[in-house]
Structure formats: C-alpha cells, structure tokens
Amino acid sequence: MADPAQTRPDEALCLHCGSRVPEGASSREFCCAGCEAVHGLLVSQGLTRYYQLTGGKTSPAAEPARGRGLSWLEPLVTKAEAAPGALCSLELDVQGIHCAACVWLMNELFRRQPGGAGFTVDPALGKARMQWRRGAFDVAGFLRAVEGFGYLFGPSRKRPAPASLDLPIRLGICVALTMNVMLFSVSFYVGLAPEDGEVFGLFTRLSLWLSTVVVLVGGWPFFRSAWQGLRRGVPHLDLPIALGILLVFGTSLVQARGGRGDLAYFDTLNTFVTLMLVGRWLQQRVLERNRRFLLEDDGAEGLFVRRQEGDQLVTVKVSQVAERDLLVIAPGDLVPVDAELLDARARVTTDWMTGEPDEREVLAGQPLPAGAFNAGREAVRALATQSFQDSPLVALLRRPPEGSGRSAGHTRFWESVSRRWVVTVLAVSALGLALWWPSGPDKALEVAVALLVVTCPCAIGIATPLAYELVQARLRREGFFIRATDLLDRLPRVRQVLFDKTGTLTLGRMELAxxxxxxxxxxxxxxxxxxxxxxxxxxxxxxxxxxxxxxxxxxxxxxxxxxxxxxxxxxxxxxxxxxxxxxxxxxxxxxxxxxxxxxxxxxxxxxxxxPLREALRPDARREVSALQAEGHAVWLISGDAPARVRELANSLGVPEAQALGGLRPEDKACTVSRLGSTDSLYLGDGVNDSLAFERALCAGTPAIDRPVMPGKSDFFLVGEGLASLREALRLSRELHQVVRRLLTLAIGYNVVAVAVCLVGWMTPLRAAVAMPATSLATVLFTVWSLSAPRAPRRDAAGLPRPTEVLA
Structure with missing residues (x-):
C-alpha cells in the first residue's frame, strides 16, 4: 500500500487494492482498468466478501485477458473425459493467486457452476484441481468466468522447488532440537559441573547427540553451497558459515569427549545454525511466491495450435507444425509459422512481434505472419508455408542457458565480502591461538574457538536476507514482482531506462482524446x-x-x-x-x-x-520526467513506425535522438548492446523484445497475460502505473545503503568481540548471550530502516474496511 508519509492529502486510493490512483487515470476511484473491472464483477455478482477476506493485502489486479485462446485445454479435457469412473478430474496451474480471498472466490464461482463435484486450490504452489460429472460441466466456461477476474489458467507444469520443501523441514527440526540443547546448557550455566556425576554426563551426551543432528541437518545447505563455490573458485558467502559450524562443532566435540561439556559451545552453535537457516528461508520466500504467481513457461513447448488431419481436428504443440500443414487458428490463438490464409478474410494483430498496435485485415491468399494473433471472432484456416523449425519465433522463444546472461559478473561485491571475511576470521583465530599457546593448548584452543563463535557473519546470514525480504514485500504491494535472485543487487547500477512503446508506455488500447x-x-x-x-x-x-x-x-x-x-x-x-x-x-x-x-x-x-489515440499509461509523463530528473537516460526503442515513436517521445519529453522506431528484434538487441548492457534496464512486452532482454543488465515486462516474456523477465509489473519501477530503483539504492551499514555494524561488533576474546574474557555463557543479542540488534535495525507503515484504506463502495473486519 502507499506510504502515508508519501501520500498527499488529495491523493485517491483504489477502491479495490488500496494503491495510489495515478494522476491522469481515467477514473479517480481505481488505479487501473484491471481493478475497476474486477471490482465491478465482485459487486455485480454479490462476491464482496472477497474484500473482507483480503485483510487489506490485495495487489493491483491484472486486467482480464480479452479473447485469450484455450487451445491447450482441449486435449486435457478430452483425456479427463476418457478416464474411467463417474467423475472426471483435471489439475491446472493458476496465475494471479494472492491470498485466501482468491481461493474463496474461485471456490464460490465453481459452486455456482452446474455439474461440478469438487474444487481445491493450492495457493502456495498456484495450482487448482477440479472434479466434475462427465458431460455435465463446462470446463472452458468456468475457466473463462474465473479469468474474467484477472486470473489465468494453464497446463499443470508448476513443481515445488526442492529448497522450498527442504528448508522448512530442516528449520523445524533445528528449532525443536535447539530449544532442548539450550535447556541443557542452562543447567551448566547455573552450576551443573563434572562433580555432579551421571547427570552432568547425561546432559553432555544429549547436547552432543542433538547438536550432531543439528549440524548434519541444518548445516548441510551451507556445506553444499560452500563446496560448490570452492569447486568454481568462488569463495561463496556460505563458506565462513560452513567453516564456523565445523570448527565450533569440532572444538565442542573435543571438550565434551574430555568430560567438559560445560566448556562446549553447543547452545551457541545450535542457535547460530538455526538463525542461518531462518535467513536462508527469508531469502527465498518472496522470490518463490512471485515465481509461483505466474504460469510456468517453457517456451515453444507451452504453445499449441489446432491442425486439421483429414476430417479430424487435432491440437498439437507448435514445434510439431510442418510445411503444408492445414492449421485452424481460433480467436485469440497464435499463428506459429508463416502461413497463407485460406478463408475469405481474417483480422490479426502483430503487436507481439512488431510492436505495431493496430489490428489489420488479411484477405484470402495473403500471408499470415508468424507471431500474429487472431483478433477476430471466428476461427480461420491457414496453410503453413514453413515448418516451425524455420519460423522466426524459434530464436525469440529460446531460453538462454542456465547460469548465463545478465546475472553473470554482478556478484563481485558479495564475493569480495565473503573472501575478506573468511581470510580475516581465520587469521584472527590463528592469531588468538598463537598468542595464548604459551598458556597451554587448552586455553589457546578455547580462545580460538571463541573467536570463531563471536565473529559469526550474522549481518550476512540473517539481517541481509531480512532486508531483501522487506524490500521485496514492499514492492510486491506496489505491483512490482521480483523473479531474479540478484535483481536488487543490479538495480543500483542502472543509469539508462529503455522502454518499448506499445503495451509498455502505452496500454495497448485506444482512448478518446x-x-x-x-x-x-x-x-x-x-x-x-x-x-x-x-x-x-x-x-x-x-x-x-x-x-x-x-x-x-x-x-x-x-x-x-x-x-x-x-x-x-x-x-x-x-x-x-x-x-x-x-x-x-x-x-x-x-x-x-x-x-x-x-x-x-x-x-x-x-x-x-x-477522435481517438493510443492510451498512455496514466503516470507515464510524470515517471519519465522523474527518471530523467534523477539522472537516468530514458530511451524509446520500438518496432512501431518511427513517426509514431517520435510523436510519443515529444509528448513525454524524451529527446528525438533517443526515440528509435521501426526496429526489428535483432536491431533492438544491437541497440541495447551499443548503448551499454552493463547499466541498462529494459521494459518490454512482446516477443520482439526477447533478444534485447538477454542483452540488458535487467529486464521486465508488464504483459503477464502473454506467453514467454514473463518467464524471461527479472521482474514483472501488475497494474497500469509505472511508479513502482522508479520505486524499485529507489528502494534498491536504499537497500544497498542499509546492507553497507549492516556490514559496518558487524565489523564494529566483531572488533570489540575479538578484543574481548584475545584478552581471554570470552566464555561459553558470554558467547551464548552475545551472539543472539547482536543478531537481534541487527534484525531490529534492519526492520527499523526498511519497514514502511501502510496507508489507511478507503471504504470500497460501502464495504467494511479491513481493520473493521479484523476487529
């Protein structure tokens, strides 16, 4: 939601999601057409309980897709109907699930549809499973009804990431065992000693056994990551964490085997491992949620077309299309290859490929270009004049190899921090061991272990992931969804913002002048x-x-x-x-x-x-001007006609020299490389932007209702405004400063802690207090630095406010 400190008294808040309504919006009650359409449907269909269930946590609604093809659904329904049994079942992926209110809404719409037998939604993974009585349920009709509220359905491809299943289990085990070990340690701190005989030995053995399980279960993710980094020659951030866990556990094991469990650091070790796991879980939580918000995309394999085979109409993957195939292009479907129209006429749009927003008419015998969509109301027949392997879509739909692309070379800061931290910690521990060696090996080892314990990288392992999570959560509420792990590290480097025109600065629709x-x-x-x-x-x-x-x-x-x-x-x-x-x-x-x-x-x-004109995003002029005022060079790079691009540039205040039109996909990619791929952010919506995406430092799209591009993006936008883009640039710089302050605080703490250890004053009890205390302090500092209060919401057409509902 909007920050009250940044919200003017005269600014309106959206009735649906509570976001700021951009200046110049067509309505002062809604921030975008998506929110207006969804709100209207909820009110007209008596589904306003949705607002009570959101609790004020709704993001801007995606505009309902118009004329979207469902060719992929036909073979799935046919297969489900052919299965034995009285009920048919089908599992699908869902795009756009925010919260429990979305689940309720889908269930309510399903309940109103005749013939349904059961409907369950997995909001964490973004999946829905439905059951219906054979021949009595209109699956396509139900999906279109739900998609009218801004959701999208697709074939079941989403799978939980291994880490998303693994980490919560490991974290739960470590939390449970750590609490028990801490109870045993308390007895040592209040006086339990070796003289107490069997009870002391039992508590020592229990602490050792439970700590061993914590190290094996909770330490494994860090051991694996550190080893992989060493094999690549990169000292990963997990290396000092892994070394600290192993060395502290090894020394505590020696102390316990020597009968001195009261001198071991089992409680501190367990707390450290658990906190590191919490940091790792925070690091992936929002990113996983953002990725599951979208449909899974696997390039060309996720696109389908209808092919006529004799008197049969078969739905096949576009990769199976051969030359001379007879294709039937339904409304909203994609033409996957260059083809010749066989019917009298067709209306198509090619904005996905060329950036030109206008629909055009094609007559019998004329070519249908690959990448066009059927914009008419009837299916048309076309004869493929090439196989899919020769289609221009192949190069644009391909995925870059894993591990390559924009993120390479942008982790140097963290690599440097990790390398210096490892070297410094090991050097200081060795110094402590050398200084205290004359006092005896036991005392020297105790000092060295104390140094390893108190110099734990809490600022890196806990507070930094928390800082990233807070920023990502704030941006998500503004309609900016991050998909790439290192995007917030790259955004502060952005000096040039490159916009495609149609569907990016404009809304891809017309408006009255x-x-x-x-x-x-x-x-x-x-x-x-x-x-x-x-x-x-x-x-x-x-x-x-x-x-x-x-x-x-x-x-x-x-x-x-x-x-x-x-x-x-x-x-x-x-x-x-x-x-x-x-x-x-x-x-x-x-x-x-x-x-x-x-x-x-x-x-x-x-x-x-x-008089009509292309609808400009309501805050486009303001945001472009603000980006320029903040020192960013703004460019328009479009496949649309040069005259149109220059006209838009003049209206936005962009110099004509920085407005380039009539560019092919290859030209866009070359332009991004020429302008500088190390400091450019590219925002586009069509597959003609695909190659440019791969060249830019970071890239995103507002077109989440179209295939391919969301899966290639580092981020995506929901809603009609562009303010969240500038907010992301601002928050990334703020995050960068907070992280540097965290590192400064960590260095200051470690200087003091090292001094205490070197003079021999550090004990297991003091370490057990100091380590979690500093972790708590860094967490509180992070929350204070990056948290923003939420703006109060307006009543939605007489509906209760979320605060009233929660009360």
Missing part, C-alpha cells in the same frame, strides 16, 4: 453508437463501447448489425441507416472534407466524430 463528444450526444445517437460498437471486437469499437456504457447507453438485444470489413458497422433502424466507422465512409466514397477520427453517420450525414 475528447470525452465531451460522447457526453454531448443525444439519447438516440448514444444508444445507436453503443449498439454498433459493442458488437465488434476491434480496439476502436471496444474503446467507444466502454466510453458510451459509462454514460448510461442502453443495449438492444435484437439489433441486426452488419460489419463491413475495412469500413465499419451498419445498423438499419426504422428505415434509417446508421453507420459507425471510417471518416471517409459515405456511401463507399471518400471525401476531402470528411471529419477526422471514427465517425457516426445517420444516413450520409455526420452526427459525431470520435
């Missing part, structure tokens, strides 16, 4: 225009239908509207011909004095002209 035109229409013209526009899927029609519906336009179910491809829509009503379409559409003849924009005609007389 002058709303007063709609408001000035009389009732008859308003209703006619609405009934014409609402019966077309063209972006212009969708824009007009939405604007007219806000003015109270009425829908006429029995209206007979005819679409004239390339011209517009016509409705003969009461002997009067109403037309909505091209400005030069007057009885099929162009006119020099035709009004500009999309025009409503009554017979051949112009009634109103609707």
């Amino acid at each position: 002058d709303r007063s035109v709609v408001e000035s229409l009389d009732d008859e013209a308003r209703d006619v225009a609405f009934n014409l526009a609402s019966r077309s899927n063209h972006p212009v029609s969708r824009c007009l239908a939405d604007a007219l519906s806000r003015t109270g336009a009425r829908f006429v179910p029995d209206a007979r509207v005819t679409e004239h491809p390339g011209q517009g829509l016509e409705w003969v009503r009461g002997g009067v011909s109403w037309r909505l379409g091209r400005a030069d559409w007057r009885s099929g003849c162009a006119s020099a004095d035709a009004p500009r924009g999309t025009v409503l005609f009554r017979d051949n007389t112009s009634v109103a002209a609707f």
Whole structure:
C-alpha cells in the first residue's frame, strides 16, 4: 500500500487494492482498468466478501485477458473425459493467486457452476484441481468466468522447488532440537559441573547427540553451497558459515569427549545454525511466491495450435507444425509459422512481434505472419508455408542457458565480502591461538574457538536476507514482482531506462482524446453508437463501447448489425441507416472534407466524430520526467513506425535522438548492446523484445497475460502505473545503503568481540548471550530502516474496511 508519509492529502486510493490512483487515470476511484473491472464483477455478482477476506493485502489486479485462446485445454479435457469412473478430474496451474480471498472466490464461482463435484486450490504452489460429472460441466466456461477476474489458467507444469520443501523441514527440526540443547546448557550455566556425576554426563551426551543432528541437518545447505563455490573458485558467502559450524562443532566435540561439556559451545552453535537457516528461508520466500504467481513457461513447448488431419481436428504443440500443414487458428490463438490464409478474410494483430498496435485485415491468399494473433471472432484456416523449425519465433522463444546472461559478473561485491571475511576470521583465530599457546593448548584452543563463535557473519546470514525480504514485500504491494535472485543487487547500477512503446508506455488500447463528444450526444445517437460498437471486437469499437456504457447507453438485444470489413458497422433502424466507422465512409466514397477520427453517420450525414489515440499509461509523463530528473537516460526503442515513436517521445519529453522506431528484434538487441548492457534496464512486452532482454543488465515486462516474456523477465509489473519501477530503483539504492551499514555494524561488533576474546574474557555463557543479542540488534535495525507503515484504506463502495473486519 502507499506510504502515508508519501501520500498527499488529495491523493485517491483504489477502491479495490488500496494503491495510489495515478494522476491522469481515467477514473479517480481505481488505479487501473484491471481493478475497476474486477471490482465491478465482485459487486455485480454479490462476491464482496472477497474484500473482507483480503485483510487489506490485495495487489493491483491484472486486467482480464480479452479473447485469450484455450487451445491447450482441449486435449486435457478430452483425456479427463476418457478416464474411467463417474467423475472426471483435471489439475491446472493458476496465475494471479494472492491470498485466501482468491481461493474463496474461485471456490464460490465453481459452486455456482452446474455439474461440478469438487474444487481445491493450492495457493502456495498456484495450482487448482477440479472434479466434475462427465458431460455435465463446462470446463472452458468456468475457466473463462474465473479469468474474467484477472486470473489465468494453464497446463499443470508448476513443481515445488526442492529448497522450498527442504528448508522448512530442516528449520523445524533445528528449532525443536535447539530449544532442548539450550535447556541443557542452562543447567551448566547455573552450576551443573563434572562433580555432579551421571547427570552432568547425561546432559553432555544429549547436547552432543542433538547438536550432531543439528549440524548434519541444518548445516548441510551451507556445506553444499560452500563446496560448490570452492569447486568454481568462488569463495561463496556460505563458506565462513560452513567453516564456523565445523570448527565450533569440532572444538565442542573435543571438550565434551574430555568430560567438559560445560566448556562446549553447543547452545551457541545450535542457535547460530538455526538463525542461518531462518535467513536462508527469508531469502527465498518472496522470490518463490512471485515465481509461483505466474504460469510456468517453457517456451515453444507451452504453445499449441489446432491442425486439421483429414476430417479430424487435432491440437498439437507448435514445434510439431510442418510445411503444408492445414492449421485452424481460433480467436485469440497464435499463428506459429508463416502461413497463407485460406478463408475469405481474417483480422490479426502483430503487436507481439512488431510492436505495431493496430489490428489489420488479411484477405484470402495473403500471408499470415508468424507471431500474429487472431483478433477476430471466428476461427480461420491457414496453410503453413514453413515448418516451425524455420519460423522466426524459434530464436525469440529460446531460453538462454542456465547460469548465463545478465546475472553473470554482478556478484563481485558479495564475493569480495565473503573472501575478506573468511581470510580475516581465520587469521584472527590463528592469531588468538598463537598468542595464548604459551598458556597451554587448552586455553589457546578455547580462545580460538571463541573467536570463531563471536565473529559469526550474522549481518550476512540473517539481517541481509531480512532486508531483501522487506524490500521485496514492499514492492510486491506496489505491483512490482521480483523473479531474479540478484535483481536488487543490479538495480543500483542502472543509469539508462529503455522502454518499448506499445503495451509498455502505452496500454495497448485506444482512448478518446475528447470525452465531451460522447457526453454531448443525444439519447438516440448514444444508444445507436453503443449498439454498433459493442458488437465488434476491434480496439476502436471496444474503446467507444466502454466510453458510451459509462454514460448510461442502453443495449438492444435484437439489433441486426452488419460489419463491413475495412469500413465499419451498419445498423438499419426504422428505415434509417446508421453507420459507425471510417471518416471517409459515405456511401463507399471518400471525401476531402470528411471529419477526422471514427465517425457516426445517420444516413450520409455526420452526427459525431470520435477522435481517438493510443492510451498512455496514466503516470507515464510524470515517471519519465522523474527518471530523467534523477539522472537516468530514458530511451524509446520500438518496432512501431518511427513517426509514431517520435510523436510519443515529444509528448513525454524524451529527446528525438533517443526515440528509435521501426526496429526489428535483432536491431533492438544491437541497440541495447551499443548503448551499454552493463547499466541498462529494459521494459518490454512482446516477443520482439526477447533478444534485447538477454542483452540488458535487467529486464521486465508488464504483459503477464502473454506467453514467454514473463518467464524471461527479472521482474514483472501488475497494474497500469509505472511508479513502482522508479520505486524499485529507489528502494534498491536504499537497500544497498542499509546492507553497507549492516556490514559496518558487524565489523564494529566483531572488533570489540575479538578484543574481548584475545584478552581471554570470552566464555561459553558470554558467547551464548552475545551472539543472539547482536543478531537481534541487527534484525531490529534492519526492520527499523526498511519497514514502511501502510496507508489507511478507503471504504470500497460501502464495504467494511479491513481493520473493521479484523476487529
């Protein structure tokens, strides 16, 4: 949510998610079209309990996908229906689950659907499993109903990461055993001594056995990571942790075997291992949650197309398409290869490949380019003119090899910290051993072990992961979701911000340049225009239908509207011909004095002209200006027409020299390399940005409803605003400063602790107090430095506030 300290008194908060409404937004009640659409559905369908269950933790809603194809679903449903038994079952991945409210909403929608038998959701993994009575349940209809609320479904591919299952189990075991070892240690501190005989020996043996289990169970992740780092020649951060665990355990083992369990550091060792595991769990928790928020993407293997085989229609992976295959492209489906249209006409959009936002019409015999989407309302037939192996999509969909790409070379800071920490700790321990050797091996070893214990890297192992977790959680509430482990380490290096145009700085849809035109229409013209526009899927029609519906336009179910491809829509009503379409559409003849924009005609007389433009993100101008004021060079890099790119650059205040249009995917990648791949952030939404993604220092996308790109991104955005991008840059710098302060505090503490050890004043009891005390201090400092209070939420159309619900 918004920070009250940064929220102006006149700023509105979104009724759905509570985020700040960007200046210039089409509505002062919602931060984005997604939140507005979802809120409207929740209210109209009586599902407002959703707001009571969110507890004020809702992120901005993704805009419901329009015309999304479900070709991947058909073979899964067919297989489920063919299985024996009275009930059919199907497991699917879900994108967009935030909390328990999402689970309730999906279950409620399933309950209202006839024929359903059972529905369970795993919100931690982002999976849903449904059961239904054969032939009595519309699976596709149910999925489309749920996707109307901003969720997306896909084939079941998500699998829990091994670490996400492993760490909680290890942590639970270590916490339980550590608590017992601490109880035994208390008895040593209050006076239990070797003279007490069997009880002292029993407590010593129990502490040793339990500590051995803690070292084996809890220390293994650090041993493995440290060894892997040494094999690569990189002293990993886990190396000092692993060395500390082994050396302290070894020395304590010697003390216990010698009958001096009261001189061992078992309680400190167990606490240290447990705290390190907590830090490791914090480090991965939010990243795992963000990754599971999206559908799993495996490139071309996750894309399907329908292929006609004789009199059968078979759904196959796009990688199986061969030349001369007869393809059936359903509405919303992808054309995977260059093909020739066989039907009379088709309407397609190629923005995913070229960046050009406009839909265009293709006639029979004309080529359908690979990467186009069927934007019409009917399926069309096409003849593949190449195999998928020859398709231009292959290079754009490929995944970079594991371990390569942007993250390489950006861990030098932590490598340096780790290397110096290891060398310093070992050198100081050796110094303590040498200085106290004349006093006897036992005393020298005690001092050396004390040095290893009190110089534990708590700031690295606990406080630093906590700092990253706090920043990631704050950004998630703002609609900025991090997927790459080291993104926050790379963001402070960003000096250039490179934007694609369509779908990135713009919203990929049209908007009215002058709303007063709609408001000035009389009732008859308003209703006619609405009934014409609402019966077309063209972006212009969708824009007009939405604007007219806000003015109270009425829908006429029995209206007979005819679409004239390339011209517009016509409705003969009461002997009067109403037309909505091209400005030069007057009885099929162009006119020099035709009004500009999309025009409503009554017979051949112009009634109103609707000037349209690409919808810009509401805060784009402000954010671009702010980025430039903060010293970032802003570039526009687009496949759209150069004139359009320059026009947008002028409106945003970007120099024309930094606005590049008409670029192919290869050109974009070369441009990123030329400008500097070591300090550039790239934000794009189409597969034509794929190669540029691989060249930039970091890359992200706002297009989570399209395949491939979210899986290649370091981060993704939810909502219509761009403010979270600048917030991420700011918080990454703040995080960098906090981490450096943590290291400074750790060094200061260790200087004092080393001095205490070298003079021989450190005992197991003092170490047991000092180590957790410093860990607690660094944690509190981190929380104080990075925590931000949440802004109070407004009532959502009379709904209870979350605070009232929780009370």
